[in-house]
Each structure stands twice: as C-alpha cells, then as structure tokens.
Amino acid sequence: MEINKLIGQFLEANVYIVSKDNECLIVDGGAFLYDTIKAVGKNKVVGILLTHGHYDHSCHVAEYAKFFGCKVYASAEAVKTLTDAKALYSEHGETIEDLSRFEYIDEDKTIKIGSFTIECFHCPGHSPCCECYLVDGENLFSGDVLFDKSIGRTDLIGSNKEDMYKSLCKLENIKFSHCYSGHGEKSDYAMQMKNITVFKRFLTR
Numbered sequence: 490m491e492i493n494k495l496i497g498q499f500l501e502a503n504v505y506i507v508s509k510d511n512e513c514l515i516v517d518g519g520a521f522l523y524d525t526i527k528a529v530g531k532n533k534v535v536g537i538l539l540t541h542g543h544y545d546h547s548c549h550v551a552e553y554a555k556f557f558g559c560k561v562y563a564s565a566e567a568v569k570t571l572t573d574a575k576a577l578y579s580e581h582g583e584t585i586e587d588l589s590r591f592e593y594i595d596e597d598k599t600i601k602i603g604s605f606t607i608e609c610f611h612c613p614g615h616s617p618c619c620e621c622y623l624v625d626g627e628n629l630f631s632g633d634v635l636f637d638k639s640i641g642r643t644d645l646i647g648s649n650k651e652d653m654y655k656s657l658c659k660l661e662n663i664k665f666s667h668c669y670s671g672h673g674e675k676s677d678y679a680m681q682m683k684n685i686t687v688f689k690r691f692l693t694r
C-alpha cells in the first residue's frame with residue numbers, strides 16, 4: 490500500500506491517496522480537484538472516505554465523486570453538518586449541495602471497496618460525524634480525532650468532550666501501524682497510545 494498526501498485549500502487539511510494494485514481510495518476532499526487528479530495518476534479511484542463534514546475536509550468531495558464516478562463514504566451523522574453552513578464552518582456560508590453519491594455508515598462495521606478492506610469506527614467528540622477508518626488492518630485514518638501529539642478541538646459546534654473521551658477509549662483498542670491525521674504529520678501506534686492516555690486524563694480534569 491502506498492500513501493501520498495496532498496495539502497488542502499483550507500487550514501492545511503490533509504488529503505490522502507491510498508493506492509494498491511492500480512486502485513486507490515481518496516481520504517477527504519480538501520484539495521483542489523486538479524491537484525487530486527494529478528496525484529491519483531493512472532490509478533482507478535474506487536471510493537472516497539470522508540473523515541467528517543467540516544469544510545476544510547469536505548469542500549471538494551462532491552466534485553471528486555462526480556469526476557471519478559465513485560461513492561463518498563461518510564458517517565450517517567454527516568448530512569447534518571454538510572447541509573448547515575454554521576456546523577460546516579464554511580468560508581462564506583456555502584453548504585455541500587450534491588450528496589447524490591454519498592453512502593452513509595450507520596454503525597461500526599467492515600466494508601469492502603475494490604480490493605481494500607475498511608473497518609469503520611464512529612468517533613464523535615470533535616464533530617458528531619467523525620469516522621475513523623482502518624484500511625487493510627494496517628493504517629488508521631483518524632481525521633480530526635487523533636493528531637501527532639494532540640487530539641481534535643472539542644469547542645466547536647457539535648463538539649462533545651464526553652463523546653471524545655469515549656472515542657479515545659474505542660481507538661485505544663484498535664491495533665494499527667500508523668495513524669494518518671486530518672492535519673499535520675503521521676504518527677505511529679506507540680505514540681498514539683501515549684497520546685490517548687494523556688488526553689483521556691486531560692478530558693476528565
């Protein structure tokens with residue numbers, strides 16, 4: 490599996506191109522379509538995983554789905570964020586209009602997209618629609634839940650510290666090799682276990 494990173498249009502949100510055997514998944518949709526097409530290259534895009542609705546991650550996701558002719562997988566909670574400019578934190582009151590290619594994940598489950606196996610974990614706290622994805626039992630795409638030596642903000646619309654605590658408890662029980670976050674650098678399993686311990690304590694202070 491090869492993982493390439495693009496930096497998005499807003500707040501330096503990461504977009505990942507996860508490729509294997511000439512197929513790829515795109516994680517999040519914050520980068521311009523043109524740059525994403527270049528990064529995808531000759532790979533066939535089999536699906537897009539949306540970590541959560543916030544505009545820095547979702548602004549171009551509907552364009553990607555239309556262009557590549559694939560589905561966007563997102564938490565069932567994402568609709569409320571994507572269609573509400575305030576909860577979306579869009580630049581000028583925009584909302585994500587075209588949800589026709591969205592497929593919603595309503596529980597923690599394993600899905601197959603092309604040759605990829607994706608374990609989906611609903612992890613609210615930063616936003617009610619945060620979903621973390623473990624791809625091929627190896628790499629965790631954590632969106633704005635886990636960062637390298639930090640966690641996502643819990644002071645936004647729809648944020649909830651208790652939910653974040655429960656989400657950290659859930660993620661603590663998942664085995665992965667590396668964690669690819671919605672912003673910043675990747676981290677490894679050992680670092681994230683320390684990170685989760687520190688922030689569970691912080692959230693209950």
Ligand SMILES: [Zn+2]
Pocket residue numbers: 541543615616633
């Ligand atoms: Zn966010």
